[in-house]
Amino acid sequence: MKAIVNKAGETVAYLYLTIILDKQQSNVLGIVLGNCVFGSKKEPVGKYFNDTFRKKNGKIIALLGEKTSVKTPDNQADILLKAWKRLSEVKEHTCAWVDEKDSWTKESFEELLAEK
Numbered sequence: 001m002k003a004i005v006n007k008a009g010e011t012v013a014y015l016y017l018t019i020i021l022d023k024q025q026s027n028v029l030g031i032v033l034g035n036c037v038f039g040s041k042k043e044p045v046g047k048y049f050n051d052t053f054r055k056k057n058g059k060i061i062a063l064l065g066e067k068t069s070v071k072t073p074d075n076q077a078d079i080l081l082k083a084w085k086r087l088s089e090v091k092e093h094t095c096a097w098v099d100e101k102d103s104w105t106k107e108s109f110e111e112l113l114a115e116k
Helices: 076-089 109-114
Strands: 002-005 011-016 019-021 028-033 036-038 046-049 052-055 060-068
Touching: 011 060, 011 109, 019 076, 028 076, 028 109, 060 109
Parallel strands: none
Antiparallel strands: 002 011, 002 060, 011 019, 019 028, 028 036, 036 046, 046 052, 052 060
């Protein structure tokens, strides 16, 4: 499990398998399919490539951090079930091309994933 960090280098989430977990590692915020990032929406909210999470407009939303955790979530069965539910709700599987930008978005990673 790897930390996901914001512009300040603070851990905002964790990447477990292809599941994006909250900081407490107890709730599913989103999933990564291929390089498409899904949150609450049934369509991609961004892309993940080169260890960087980006919005569809290309702005950076978060980075994959250096910090790792060998610990698996305490509620792993529940996490996998929630991730499967989120996966089954995905209706739009196509990710548009994203042009990389050097700037960061003002929106937080958690806000992006929670948008309905």
